[in-house]
Amino acid sequence: MVFLQTRLKIGFIGAGNMAQAMIKGMLQSGNVSPARIFVSSRTSQKPQKVRDLYNIQICANNEDLVETCDVVILAMKPQDLSPAIEPIAKLFDEKQIVVSLAAGLRLETLEKILPQCRLVRLMPNTPSLIQKGSIGCLVNDDTDESLPDLMEDMFSCLGTVHRMDTEDQFESFMIACSAGTGFVYELMVYWQDWLEEHGFDSAAARRMTQEVFLGAALMAKQNIDQSLEELQGKVTSKKGVTSAGLDSMRELEMERALRISFEKAALRNKEINRQMKSS
Numbered sequence: 001m002v003f004l005q006t007r008l009k010i011g012f013i014g015a016g017n018m019a020q021a022m023i024k025g026m027l028q029s030g031n032v033s034p035a036r037i038f039v040s041s042r043t044s045q046k047p048q049k050v051r052d053l054y055n056i057q058i059c060a061n062n063e064d065l066v067e068t069c070d071v072v073i074l075a076m077k078p079q080d081l082s083p084a085i086e087p088i089a090k091l092f093d094e095k096q097i098v099v100s101l102a103a104g105l106r107l108e109t110l111e112k113i114l115p116q117c118r119l120v121r122l123m124p125n126t127p128s129l130i131q132k133g134s135i136g137c138l139v140n141d142d143t144d145e146s147l148p149d150l151m152e153d154m155f156s157c158l159g160t161v162h163r164m165d166t167e168d169q170f171e172s173f174m175i176a177c178s179a180g181t182g183f184v185y186e187l188m189v190y191w192q193d194w195l196e197e198h199g200f201d202s203a204a205a206r207r208m209t210q211e212v213f214l215g216a217a218l219m220a221k222q223n224i225d226q227s228l229e230e231l232q233g234k235v236t237s238k239k240g241v242t243s244a245g246l247d248s249m250r251e252l253e254m255e256r257a258l259r260i261s262f263e264k265a266a267l268r269n270k271e272i273n274r275q276m277k278s279s
């Protein structure tokens with residue numbers, strides 16, 4: 001573990017949901033002590049709450065944090081990032097690793113603000129909040145092979161870290177795995193609604209829905225030698241019940257509807273990227 005051998009100081013600018021989830025995950029992993037985690041934020045309430053919970057260090061402002069830390073994680077909303085970082089960009093040095101969580105902000109844009117730094121784009125999805133995330137990671141320095149490994153060690157406490165080769169891959173990952181979490185909830189709502197319409201109370205319907213999605217996902221995970229189609233084949237007998245439902249899904253072109261929805265999300269993402277570039 002590269003990360004375990006380092007004594008890096010890790011700073012979070014922003015102390016919201018994702019920063020708190022990352023701090024919790026890092027401390028639970030035992031890879032880092034609270035003495036090496038620093039936080040700064042716009043207002044003092046959230047940092048104080050995080051310090052009370054985890055005994056981490058608070059910096060008086062973003063400038064202090066940048067001057068203290070080896071790794072700076074930009075954990076604010078995308079629209080807050082440039083206004084916060086541009087005025088203090090000169091304080092960053094070339095050894096610093098800057099990790100941006102901001103959707104819609106490409107590395108090339110961040111490079112214009114912080115050309116001297118080693119830059120990383122990280123996209124944790126919401127299950128990262130419970131350490132079951134799928135996390136996309138893109139670095140801007142092809143020459144430093146240790147950086148992706150370090151990032152993997154540092155963030156595997158949130159789930160599985162997937163290394164991306166290009167911005168386009170990163171954006172596709174974001175649609176399928178980050179926005180995709182929301183798409184899966186949409187399907188889960190249909191399941192729950194249908195069960196409720198057929199007499200189950202909402203708590204039972206929700207539990208059953210959770211079990212079906214979790215069960216199918218775990219089966220897929222534990223039977224990696226079988227394709228998803230093969231696993232599906234095992235619950236589908238010819239002219240049987242599952243088969244009738246699947247035939248209808250295919251007749252109604254569910255795949256096409258989902259594909260269009262993915263593409264619409266990708267288009268919206270491009271639109272937001274353009275807006276952020278021009279603002």
Ligand SMILES: NC(=O)c1ccc[n+]([C@@H]2O[C@H](COP(=O)([O-])OP(=O)(O)OC[C@H]3O[C@@H](n4cnc5c(N)ncnc54)[C@H](OP(=O)(O)O)[C@@H]3O)[C@@H](O)[C@H]2O)c1
Nearest residue numbers: 014015016017018041042043075076080084101102124126
């Ligand atoms: N939550 C998720 O599931 C998730 C998933 C993937 C990616 N992300 C990304 O993670 C980032 C953070 O999201 P979040 O959900 O954690 O947001 P959040 O809960 O709204 O937290 C944002 C934090 O940024 C702080 N902030 C804003 N402007 C600042 C400034 N100028 N200086 C210092 N701190 C500042 C806010 O401070 P105040 O509270 O004082 O205003 C707040 O503590 C976003 O880029 C988001 O796209 C989140």
